[in-house]
Amino acid sequence: MSKDREKGLRYMKGRPRKRVQSYSSPSSVLYYATSPPLSVTKTTPLSRLLETMVARGFRRVFVATASGLLEGIVTPMEIVKHLLWKSRESPGTPVMDIMSTPVARLMRKDVVSIGPSESMSESIILMKKNSVNSLAVVDKSNRLKAVLTVRDVLERFNYSLESGFVKDYMSKSPVCISIDRSLREGVETMVSSGHRRLPCLEKSKPVGLFSSRSIVRFLGGREFFKHAGETLGELMSLSVVDFTVRDPPVLDPQVRMTEAWEMVKRSSYGSALVVKSGSLEGFLTEMDFLKAVRIGP
Amino acid sequence: MGLRFLVDSMHGYVAKWLRIMGYDTLYLNSVNDEDIVQLALGDRVLVTSDEELAKIAEKRGVEVFLTKGLTEEEVLRLLVERFKLFFQEDSLRCTVCNGELEPLPPEEAEKNPEAPKNVDLLWRCKSCGKLYWRGSHWRNISRQILKLTGSEPSHA
Numbered sequence: 001m002s003k004d005r006e007k008g009l010r011y012m013k014g015r016p017r018k019r020v021q022s023y024s025s026p027s028s029v030l031y032y033a034t035s036p037p038l039s040v041t042k043t044t045p046l047s048r049l050l051e052t053m054v055a056r057g058f059r060r061v062f063v064a065t066a067s068g069l070l071e072g073i074v075t076p077m078e079i080v081k082h083l084l085w086k087s088r089e090s091p092g093t094p095v096m097d098i099m100s101t102p103v104a105r106l107m108r109k110d111v112v113s114i115g116p117s118e119s120m121s122e123s124i125i126l127m128k129k130n131s132v133n134s135l136a137v138v139d140k141s142n143r144l145k146a147v148l149t150v151r152d153v154l155e156r157f158n159y160s161l162e163s164g165f166v167k168d169y170m171s172k173s174p175v176c177i178s179i180d181r182s183l184r185e186g187v188e189t190m191v192s193s194g195h196r197r198l199p200c201l202e203k204s205k206p207v208g209l210f211s212s213r214s215i216v217r218f219l220g221g222r223e224f225f226k227h228a229g230e231t232l233g234e235l236m237s238l239s240v241v242d243f244t245v246r247d248p249p250v251l252d253p254q255v256r257m258t259e260a261w262e263m264v265k266r267s268s269y270g271s272a273l274v275v276k277s278g279s280l281e282g283f284l285t286e287m288d289f290l291k292a293v294r295i296g297p
Numbered sequence: 298m299g300l301r302f303l304v305d306s307m308h309g310y311v312a313k314w315l316r317i318m319g320y321d322t323l324y325l326n327s328v329n330d331e332d333i334v335q336l337a338l339g340d341r342v343l344v345t346s347d348e349e350l351a352k353i354a355e356k357r358g359v360e361v362f363l364t365k366g367l368t369e370e371e372v373l374r375l376l377v378e379r380f381k382l383f384f385q386e387d388s389l390r391c392t393v394c395n396g397e398l399e400p401l402p403p404e405e406a407e408k409n410p411e412a413p414k415n416v417d418l419l420w421r422c423k424s425c426g427k428l429y430w431r432g433s434h435w436r437n438i439s440r441q442i443l444k445l446t447g448s449e450p451s452h453a
Contacts, residue, residue: 085335131327175394176425189395189424191336192303192323204426280426 029123030116032156033137035146039064042071042104046082049074049103054220057268059213060134062144063107070136070144072107076212077196079219082106083232084187091233098232113138116145120156121295123148133286150286151270154293158261162292166260167253169292170274170282176201177210177240184236186210186243199273199283200244206273206280208244215243250275251284257292260284299388300380303337305345310369311376313392314445317438319385322395334359344376377445384442384450389420389429396424 039062040049053061053076063072082105086098113136114123123135127150137146175193177186179202190198190212197211218224223242227235249263249272264272264286274282302322304312312324323341325333330350337343337359345351346364355361362379364372376382389398398420406412406419411428420429443449 081332081335085338088335088339173393173425173427176396178396178423180423188323188336191332192325192328194326194328201424201426204421 027119028117029114029120029135029137029148030146032120032152033116033146033148034152035137037062037136037144037147039068039144040074040103041066042102042107044103045099046079046101046103046106047099049106050079050099050216050220054217060147060149062111062136062147063103064144068143070111070113070138070142072109073111073136074103074107075196076216077190078106078108080187080212080215081191083215084184084191084236087184087232087236091231091236093232095230095232095235096228111136113142114148115139120153124153124157124290124293124295127153127287127290131287150290151265154261154286154289155265157293157295158258158265160294161258161261161289162294164257164292165253166251166255166257166274166284167282169257169288170253170284171288172282174199174280174283176280178202179207179239179241179244181240182236183215183238183240183243186240187215187236197271197283197285199280200240201280205278206250206275208246209248209269209271209273210240210244214245218243245269248273252276253281257289261289264289299385300382301341303333303341303343305333305343305347305350307346308344308364308369308372311344311364311372314373314441315376315382316390316392316395318382318442318446319388319390320382321390324395342380344372374445383446383448386450391422391425391427391429393427394422394425396422398429399423401428 038058042063049061060073060075062070063074064070086093112126112130112132114126116137116139126135133150135148136144137148138144175189175195175198177189177198177200179200190196197209199206200208200210248269249267251260251263251272251274253274253276264270271285273280274284300320302315302320304322305325309324312322315322323336330353333350334354334357337354338357342360342362343354344362344364348365351361351363362376391398401419401421412419413430416430418430439449
């Protein structure tokens with residue numbers, strides 16, 4: 001390898017969200033995965049984690065040892081759960097107290113992972129089987145190499161989307177939440193249903209999206225400091241409306257999946273409300289797009 | 298606050314009837330054991346057929362109703378007996394999403410294309426917008442509630 005090339009690679013190393021394309025075959029997972037993935041250590045406090053998530057726009061953060069061995073994953077859902085459990089145990093705790101919680105107390109250890117030279121169709125099968133929207137790409141010694149998200153897969157396979165319509169793939173009666181509910185009720189619904197995004201309704205009209213990510217944005221954002229002096233109990237009794245994003249993509253049920261993907265891809269949400277003449281017909285997420293991907297001949 | 302329930306994914310029928318009777322009931326969908334215990338902790342009765350989960354939950358102080366070897370009908374009957382459940386006229390819930398129901402004003406009912414004609418009373422779920430009314434199915438519901446609780450809901 002020439003000197004210049006080496007220099008170039010070293011230069012690449014420090015830059016986030018750039019694909020390492022130099023030495024992987026185009027059909028392997030590593031070619032499409034994002035590397036290096038964002039990772040923190042077990043001792044990182046929640047405040048720092050939130051900062052990283054919000055400032056850099058990452059939804060999932062891996063937990064790894066200093067030498068790069070994969071230990072777990074933290075997503076907004078884990079943070080939201082921790083908030084709910086803590087507010088149950090001791091509602092009088094000041095909100096600021098939980099900000100020092102180490103990542104080790106939040107993380108989930110069951111990370112679904114894949115080898116770097118596996119094929120992309122294998123990654124789809126794994127995602128569907130475990131119903132996860134990302135895979136950790138690890139080498140034989142469990143060292144974290146990259147992250148492959150459902151978005152990466154769909155970008156690769158967007159020409160293989162079935163020609164079906166949104167109405168055939170959407171979930172028809174999605175779990176929703178009314179805008180006047182409390183944050184506690186919203187989070188309870190989220191955790192028990194296993195959905196991290198809930199369409200939000202006001203007088204039975206869809207108005208937005210209530211998601212674990214919007215809660216994390218709130219916790220890591222400026223708005224949070226207005227509530228910094230409160231207790232957890234007080235925080236959890238805020239209304240869902242404060243955590244609802246008002247502009248998620250909206251689709252008609254008669255739109256083709258390929259067009260729908262173009263729309264969803266451009267937005268930062270990865271899901272869309274399916275609305276027909278003002279009322280909610282269904283909900284479409286990245287996982288539904290994955291169902292529409294045709295693998296093989 | 299009244300009794301609240303947490304029903305595992307094996308008992309959709311039980312969850313539905315608890316909601317019809319007006320009890321705040323969370324129905325679990327692929328949630329791991331730790332989260333189930335945490336969700337129940339403090340203020341919910343856990344209804345499950347999973348013995349191991351029941352053991353863990355009881356140790357942590359959750360009130361558990363173990364349903365192993367019982368049919369859905371029996372579970373419901375035993376729950377009513379043990380917790381003295383009754384039909385709560387003033388707190389109606391959506392059987393799909395557990396949202397509270399609110400009466401729909403007649404002028405809105407007229408505008409709504411999904412609403413059936415010649416029905417006086419309509420309710421709407423605050424969370425998912427599903428409409429409810431007392432049609433011919435109401436006869437079966439009130440019969441079931443009579444069977445379970447020994448008293449029929451009023452027909453107002």
